[in-house]
Amino acid sequence: MKWRKINRVLHRDFGFFFFGMTIIYAISGIALNHLHHWNPNYVIDSRTENIKIHIDRTDFSNDRALKILEQVNVKSTYKQYYFPSQDELKIFVNGGSVAIDLNTGEAYVETIRRRPFFRELNFLHYNNPRKLYTWFSDIFASSLMLIAITGLFIIKGKKGITGRGAWLTIVGILLPIVFLIGYL
Amino acid sequence: MMKQSIFLFVAAFVFFSCGNNSTTAEQNTEAANEYSMVALDELLENPDAYVDKPVKISGLVTHVCRHGGEKLFITTADESNSLKVTTGGDASRFDVAYEGSTLEVEGVLKKLVIDDAYIAKMEDEACAEHEIVEGEEHESSASMEQVEALKAKLTECGQEYLAEYWVENVHHQVKN
Numbered sequence: 503m504k505w506r507k508i509n510r511v512l513h514r515d516f517g518f519f520f521f522g523m524t525i526i527y528a529i530s531g532i533a534l535n536h537l538h539h540w541n542p543n544y545v546i547d548s549r550t551e552n553i554k555i556h557i558d559r560t561d562f563s564n565d566r567a568l569k570i571l572e573q574v575n576v577k578s579t580y581k582q583y584y585f586p587s588q589d590e591l592k593i594f595v596n597g598g599s600v601a602i603d604l605n606t607g608e609a610y611v612e613t614i615r616r617r618p619f620f621r622e623l624n625f626l627h628y629n630n631p632r633k634l635y636t637w638f639s640d641i642f643a644s645s646l647m648l649i650a651i652t653g654l655f656i657i658k659g660k661k662g663i664t665g666r667g668a669w670l671t672i673v674g675i676l677l678p679i680v681f682l683i684g685y686l
Numbered sequence: 687m688m689k690q691s692i693f694l695f696v697a698a699f700v701f702f703s704c705g706n707n708s709t710t711a712e713q714n715t716e717a718a719n720e721y722s723m724v725a726l727d728e729l730l731e732n733p734d735a736y737v738d739k740p741v742k743i744s745g746l747v748t749h750v751c752r753h754g755g756e757k758l759f760i761t762t763a764d765e766s767n768s769l770k771v772t773t774g775g776d777a778s779r780f781d782v783a784y785e786g787s788t789l790e791v792e793g794v795l796k797k798l799v800i801d802d803a804y805i806a807k808m809e810d811e812a813c814a815e816h817e818i819v820e821g822e823e824h825e826s827s828a829s830m831e832q833v834e835a836l837k838a839k840l841t842e843c844g845q846e847y848l849a850e851y852w853v854e855n856v857h858h859q860v861k862n
Contacts, residue, residue, distance in 0.1 A: 537753055544752060544782055581786035584746055584765050592748070594786020614752075614782050628754075630778040 755779035
């Protein structure tokens with residue numbers, strides 16, 4: 503078998519096999535690039551309410567916490583409460599919390615739910631599963647190098663690596679170096 | 687052609703799979719350590735006695751980092767103080783759903799010394815960041831604000847350094 507044929511077969515079959523992984527890492531890569539713009543893992547909603555219950559830290563109980571939840575229209579299952587400071591009470595429920603300013607009676611209601619799809623992709627991108635997935639993702643990363651290198655030699659002639667391909671490859675290598683010089 | 691293709695694919699796959707056979711040694715060593723239960727108040731009263739030692743603590747989770755889930759905070763029984771717990775061991779990220787639950791953590795207490803040299807280094811980095819992201823005032827000013835806050839805190843406490851303590855998780859369990 504000629505080397506160019508082996509090269510083409512490797513490029514093609516690894517390309518097919520790792521299509522899914524490439525898309526997963528590309529989508530989650532964009533999502534993680536914009537962490538300062540959004541939260542790809544959770545959807546967080548909030549609203550402010552005013553409550554009319556006198557809260558005494560020394561005389562507070564689960565029943566009073568439940569009454570507050572009723573007043574701010576939170577129906578999720580109650581978990582626990584605590585006082586982060588002299589002027590603040592926080593009540594936790596499943597999937598959120600209510601933070602109350604004891605001076606003003608202002609209640610900040612926050613609900614949190616997992617963002618479907620992106621959370622799962624990020625879970626893989628961050629290698630949160632570890633164990634066997636570490637192997638699989640290492641193989642994927644190595645295969646990306648193989649796909650890139652074999653890709654250089656797919657086309658022969660002036661559009662290949664000895665012609666236009668060489669210039670495009672050089673520019674593609676130089677660009678990250680320019681960014682490094684500019685930003686590092 | 688089909689046979690060649692499959693052969694090449696399998697051969698290449700096996701090639702890439704070789705050379706990684708030590709993953710559980712560290713975990714086993716960690717598991718062998720004994721974690722003694724320490725009340726959070728007791729630990730925070732004299733944290734230096736526990737630095738780099740395995741500890742077992744328990745407390746109400748008051749906050750979990752929203753973005754990467756890389757840290758959380760647990761509070762003492764009287765809610766007067768809290769301690770940061772960072773990922774590691776069996777946790778590559780903490781779930782926001784832990785908020786409001788009692789968590790039992792086995793881990794190692796770590797200490798960071800924040801002195802003049804540390805703050806100067808932080809200031810240099812913040813300045814460099816400011817030059818890079820000229821258009822993004824929010825990010826750079828936040829770093830400078832942190833530096834200024836640390837400077838003020840260090841002056842206020844009148845000591846040579848500030849100490850930050852946290853527990854690096856090895857194993858954790860939600861109790862309720």
